[in-house]
Amino acid sequence: MWNNGNVKENDKFIINGLAGQKILKGSIAVNGAKNEALKILASTILFRDGFELTNVPEIEDVNRSLELLDRLGIKTEWVSSGQYRLTVPQLTNFTLPGEIAKKLRASLVFAGPLLARLGRVVFPYPGGCLIGKRPIDLFLDGFVKMGARVEETNDTFELFSLTESGQPSKLRGAEIFFKNQSVTATETFILAGVLAEGRTILKNCALEPEVASLGEWLNQGGARISGLGTSTIVIEGGELLTGAGQSHRIMPDRIEAGSFILLGALAAAELMVTGCRPDHLEAFLALLAETGVAMEVGPDWIKVINRPGQTFTATDIKTHEYPGFPTDLQAPFAVFLTQAVGQSRLFETIFEGRLNYLEGLKFMGAKINILDVHRAIIDEPTPLSGREIESPDLRAGLAYVLAATVASGRSIVHNVKYIDRGYEDVSQRLASLGLDIKRVSVD
16 A cells, blocks of 8 residues: 655645746646546445556545555555555455544445445545535435435444345345436445446436546446446446456546646646546636637647747636536636636636635735635736645645745645645656745654
8 A cells, every 4th residue: 555654744835936937847747537546446345356456646545545445354455656456355344434534535435335235334424625515415315215224323324235134135226316416426326336236227427537437447347337428327236346357547637637737827838748638628628728828739648838928818717517617627727817817707616615715815916806605706917926825625735836836935835735635746746847846844
């Protein structure tokens, strides 16, 4: 299991900004997608043997997921950078340890396959970033439809799918309509449906490419899932899957790719972003092109080129489920808009409270009017000044790094533990492009 002993929870970044100069240069590779890796790791519970994973990002959320698997009794072996071998013994532990699960929103995904395989699961209210209300009623209601009963005690949930004699029984296939498109819910019930008895029909499913990739991987192991990439997914329940001799490569992280492209537009003379999937970023790239950013796009790379004296035009953002503009790119794009000419409007439609980070950008000098928990206005290109700021969550944390890069003077970004959850060695990777950034441990 990966465990970077140099990483401490109270680490901070010290960044000497470029004062608006666009002098970074080079190439930066995109790592594997966090949002796929965590769900593929959870799918291990459905296998009778095991498999190998490659292109796994070495990030804290992956580390915690591997710890969860270890505690459940699944063997996780680090083979080389980004490569893991997973082996599933006779699985009997149905409890997700609270000290890990409470720090990881994706821990909820583990509940589905555990309940489907063992007929019982115990888990705490899941943790993660504080970016608005994220209730789990959608999940509990779905499990009840599949024949489970739910007991709650002190923020701990125990779900049963047992016969009257107390023996494990299979979940029953059910028809579940998601009132809101949810990646996590769609993936959770795909996993639960693989071992359920009969047919499970999921409607109003999330369309994100990570969902389709998960389903394709499960089908490779013997699952029977149809409708992937559409809003209706059908799962024919069956037996445990087999991964013997099989390997799955985690797709490139589209959010990391978009963040690096924005870095190039803000601070680079020329930046090549490699190992990405431009077809997963169409809404983002179209909007960025409208602002005047010059890009060359290849099959698995995007080059950002800044001409001398180039300016960018303001635009409006409305986040939307895939294939719309991703909510996870809203914060870094807002930093970009602080340097665009004119007035831009942000409309965050997915998460309540996700605009809180804008106070930090205002502290750095940005002209921002926060209208309510979902909407804000950004005015004029504004020189940013270095400040001491605290990352409130994963995506906003990286946005602060981008803002500190553009700013004049020194910035200190605290709570980089949030950034570690989704971005691997970001300080070293940005330093390789010419940015003066250092990671400092605070005892």
